Amino acid sequence: LIVGSDTLVDLHNWYKIDELLNLCEVATFLRPGERCLDAIAEKVNVPEEHRKRLLKNVIEAHLVEISSTEIRMRIAEGLGIRYLVPPEVEMYIYEHGLYRG
Numbered sequence: 001l002i003v004g005s006d007t008l009v010d011l012h013n014w015y016k017i018d019e020l021l022n023l024c025e026v027a028t029f030l031r032p033g034e035r036c037l038d039a040i041a042e043k044v045n046v047p048e049e050h051r052k053r054l055l056k057n058v059i060e061a062h063l064v065e066i067s068s069t070e071i072r073m074r075i076a077e078g079l080g081i082r083y084l085v086p087p088e089v090e091m092y093i094y095e096h097g098l099y100r101g
Contacts, residue, residue, distance in 0.1 A: 001026045004067070005034050008054060009043035021050045028058045032065050076101035 008028045
């Protein structure tokens with residue numbers, strides 16, 4: 001599962017999060033403007049065994065200011081998402097009519 005750091009600190013609110021964390025590895029990409037892992041780590045509110053795993057998979061990479069919310073909004077408004085997602089993902093979304101308003 002790949003999430004942004006904004007989602008990482010909200011995982012404790014997810015339904016059956018313990019089950020999900022037992023089923024998969026979570027990779028977290030820092031959001032633009034976030035560079036301090038310590039500040040994020042303080043906000044991660046899950047059991048300690050999960051917390052350690054989550055924090056070891058935080059990735060600092062070239063950051064692109066785009067969010068899944070924006071992608072869904074663009075699709076609902078009939079706007080393109082080319083270059084925002086891989087071509088295969090774009091094709092799947094359109095073939096299955098996802099996120100249409």
